[in-house]
Each structure stands twice: as C-alpha cells, then as structure tokens.
Amino acid sequence: MLKMPYKISTLLYCFDECERVLLLERAQEPNLGLWSPCGGKLQTELGESPYACGCREAQEELGLAISPADLHLTGLVSEHGYQGQSHWLMFLFEVRPRLTTVPPPHREGRFQFFARRALHALELPQTDREKVWPWFWRHRGGFFAAHCHCRPDGRNDWTLEESRATGDEGRGAKATGTANAAARGLTAVLDNQKSRIKIQKNPHA
Numbered sequence: 001m002l003k004m005p006y007k008i009s010t011l012l013y014c015f016d017e018c019e020r021v022l023l024l025e026r027a028q029e030p031n032l033g034l035w036s037p038c039g040g041k042l043q044t045e046l047g048e049s050p051y052a053c054g055c056r057e058a059q060e061e062l063g064l065a066i067s068p069a070d071l072h073l074t075g076l077v078s079e080h081g082y083q084g085q086s087h088w089l090m091f092l093f094e095v096r097p098r099l100t101t102v103p104p105p106h107r108e109g110r111f112q113f114f115a116r117r118a119l120h121a122l123e124l125p126q127t128d129r130e131k132v133w134p135w136f137w138r139h140r141g142g143f144f145a146a147h148c149h150c151r152p153d154g155r156n157d158w159t160l161e162e163s164r165a166t167g168d169e170g171r172g173a174k175a176t177g178t179a180n181a182a183a184r185g186l187t188a189v190l191d192n193q194k195s196r197i198k199i200q201k202n203p204h205a
Contacts, residue, residue, distance in 0.1 A: 006087045010054040011039040013074065013094045013136065014062065020113035022099060023122070024061075027109040030083065035122045037092075038062065038108070050091040058095065062103045070096045074136060076145040079127065084152060092136060131158050142166035 014022040014037070023035040040057045042048050048056075051068035058064040075092035082088050103111045114122065119133060127148055135144050145162040 004081060004086045006089070008042045008044060008050070008089045008091075009039055010042070010050055010057060010091045010093055011037040012054060012058060012062075013037050013092065014099050015095075016100065016113055017098045018113075018115075020115050021119075022062075022103075022111055022113055024109045024111055027107065030085075031125045033123065034125050035112075035114075036125055036128060038111070039090075051093075054091070054093045054095075061106065061108065062099070064095070064097070064099070066095065066097060072096060072141070074139055074141075074143060075132070076143075077127075077132060078147045080147070080149045081152075082127070082148075082150050084150075092132075094140065126154075127156060130156060135160070138165050139163065140166070 016022070022038070024038045025035050026032055038057065038061045040053065040061070042050060042053045050073075051071055054071050055066050055068060058066050071093040073091060074094050075090075077088075077090045077092060079088040079090070102113060105111065116137070124133070127150070131146065131148070135146060138144075142164040143162065144160065144164070147159045147161055149157040151157065
C-alpha cells in the first residue's frame with residue numbers, strides 16, 4: 001500500500017446575522033477554484049490543539065479575535081487517500097460570533113456570503129457536496145463523525161461513525177414530539193370531560 005502524508009486541519013463555518021454562510025473561493029490547492037469554508041492545517045510541530053488552530057486561523061484569515069469558547073465542534077471528518085495524495089483529519093467548527101462584513105481577499109482566495117439554498121449552484125469539493133454539507137446542516141448544534149474512503153476511480157465510500165443530530169431533522173423531531181404530546185394531552189382532557197358528562201346523566205349507573 002502506498003504511504004501518504006496524514007494532514008490535520010480545521011474548517012471554520014461562519015455565518016452573518018442573516019444566517020448566510022461565509023465561503024472562500026480557493027486560489028490555491030487543495031480544491032483550487034472551489035468554494036469551501038476557510039481554515040487551515042494544525043501546527044503539529046508545535047503541538048497546537050484544534051481549537052487553538054481554529055482561533056489562529058480566524059485571526060489570520062478573517063481578522064476575527066476569538067477564544068476556544070467561541071467555537072462549537074460540529075463534525076470530525078477523516079478522508080482516506082483524498083485526491084490520491086494524502087489522508088486528512090478535519091475538525092469542523094461553527095464560529096459562534098456572527099460576522100457583519102465580508103472579510104477582504106487574501107492569498108488563499110476571496111470570500112462571499114451565501115444563503116443555504118444557493119450552495120447547490122456553487123462549485124464545491126466533491127466530498128463536501130456528497131456528505132459533508134448535508135451532515136453539517138443535519139447536525140448543526142450537535143455533533144457527527146464520519147470517514148470517507150476516496151477511491152482512485154473517483155467513488156467515495158462513506159461511513160457515519162457517530163451522530164447526534166439536532167439540526168433540521170432534530171428540530172423537526174422535537175416539534176413532532178411536542179405536537180404529539182399536546183394531542184395526547186387534549187385527548188385525555190376530552191375523555192375526562194366525556195366521563196363527567198356520563199356520570200351526571202346517569203347518577204345511579
């Protein structure tokens with residue numbers, strides 16, 4: 001088996017007050033010309049933590065001073081043999097503070113905000129389009145861990161290794177559960193009222 005370098009990185013999912021997500025049109029490899037969240041590789045030679053890396057990248061790429069408490073770890077994605085060049089371990093952080101302006105362009109590329117519904121029309125990395133974005137939206141506010149085995153023929157084999165969904169599906173399930181509970185409560189009240197009426201009509205029954 002061909003040995004490849006193993007790279008560890010962070011990705012920063014930033015939003016503005018209108019819930020638009022900030023993406024970077026990359027001017028460098030990997031993913032040259034594609035839109036993705038900003039971020040960067042850990043300084044492993046310095047023993048840098050993923051949270052410290054996320055804070056450093058926010059300062060360097062966005063001019064945003066944050067602390068680890070401003071980051072929520074939404075996902076952990078490992079990729080085996082990405083583009084046939086390397087293995088990756090990526091920490092997907094949502095940045096809690098909302099941005100108010102588009103950061104200026106820099107050597108990594110240019111930034112732009114996008115509504116969620118606009119992402120399908122963008123040039124995205126294949127793995128992002130296939131699973132990373134759908135799972136991010138599903139688990140936003142929760143957590144997921146996934147592994148992707150990237151095949152030489154371009155196919156990707158995905159495994160969802162952990163899932164604590166509280167995003168769209170989680171909110172939907174919570175709303176459904178609340179509605180069902182309310183319906184059960186109303187049914188109980190009506191049944192109780194019917195029983196009282198029956199008793200009043202038939203006091204000797």
